[in-house]
Amino acid sequence: MLRRAMGLLARPIAASGARSFSTDLPAAQTADAMFVEAWNKVIPNMDPPKTPLSFMQPRPATPSSIPSKLTVNFVLPYASELATREVDMVIVPATTGQMGVLPGHVATIAELKPGVLSVHEGNETTKYFVSSGFVFIHANSFADIIAVEAAPLNQIDANLVQKGLSEFTQKLSSATTDLEKAEAQIGIDVHSALNSALTG
């Protein structure tokens, strides 16, 4: 198991003296040994390039009992909204419908559709509208939510949503090519999801 292997092999950082990044988590794993060997055979004069594994903290192995909290990483291209936050539950808008994720959820890969993501911690709930993305739920109660765009619900303007919806409906009716129809349809989907998020 990749994660278990990473947890067991806690080797020190590579001899080239790479300090860990302040924003990356400390690395406990050197680069893929096979790659380094193959590189050194073919190109002996240069140091091999580093690989992403050496910049990442390995995930903990699957515990034998179900942990009490779910650890959530919610990332966007521009920011990490939630980084290893321990929460009780998250509800993600998967393409098959709203999916609730609790600690001990079976390992899943799901694609997201435009909708509301809500994070439940104790008595508080934070809601975000996500445009689309993926969610990975790992067996060790880690959930990674990667969204292309997300905004907290209280920052969305209802009037603009209505305007956008009518605009895209009009575009769909006046669309000629398949591409235009598809774009207009996507616009309608997102705006109606926004609408239902604000009202529902």
Add this chain to the structure above:
Amino acid sequence: MAALRREGRRFAPLISPRPITAVRSSPFAPSHEDEDPIGVRYISTQVVRNRMKSVKNIQKITKAMKMVAASKLRAVQTKAENSRGLWQPFTALLGDLPSVDVKKSVVVTISSDKGLCGGINSTSVKISKGIHKLNSGPEKETKYVILGEKAKAQLIRDSKKDIELIITELQKNPLNHTQVSVLADEILKNVEFDALRIVFNKFHSVVSFIPTVSTVLSPEIVEREAESGGKLGDLDNYEVEGGETKGEILQNLAEFQFSCVMFNAVLENACSEQGARMSAMDSSSRNAGDMLDRLTLTYNRTRQASITTELIEIISGASALEG
């Protein structure tokens, strides 16, 4: 006579270990340099002054470039640090297999468009060539996709037939995810691949950039590795929600992974470029400062030597008159 000589030319020996010899003035040739039969060369202060002016201008320019690079670095650095969380979930799920054995690898080399940024572009190109060598053999081929003018200039010389796509002027507009996604889409549409290896310089600090290679596998290879066990063996344990087939979701996943990894790579490379430019321009200003110091010394020595010579002539003339 002395006035004429002062107006016409100034003679002084160059910086040399030999002592200052008496000046032989030639009334015919008002040249800047004159060669004494013993071999000492004299240079005029005008030449040194011109040199000093140009070196000072160069120093000002490089100092300004350093400050511009510093401010650009500040802007890109926050973006790059925020985007670092983006690729970690993919590596956590799919692992990182740079040594995977595939038939068609595509090396995406990320470099800058502008120069004067130290050695980062050469490093990227060397690593790309190394990966090409590593992955070539019978039945295996490696192609290049090049982002940036500098890598294009270097790779087009000897690997022209292996280049699939060249993309330049990436940083004309500020980098954002949409632009990079469109780029990723272009690459995915036009290039066939089993594994994409993205080569870039990861920004560690203002003075240190780490060449890195990120591997993105195509969905077929992911399936193959998952079935054969090994590192990706767990992937089958994951339930795949939605979509008609698992393959469709994996396809979307691979494309999304590529666009996220590209986004982070492009931002990190931009940071590294600005940081490298800062240190290159800084060492350039420092060198210009050193040169200016040496030239100032030469100038002063020249000037003082000619004044001394004039004084000697005047005094010896006067004492000859008194005689």
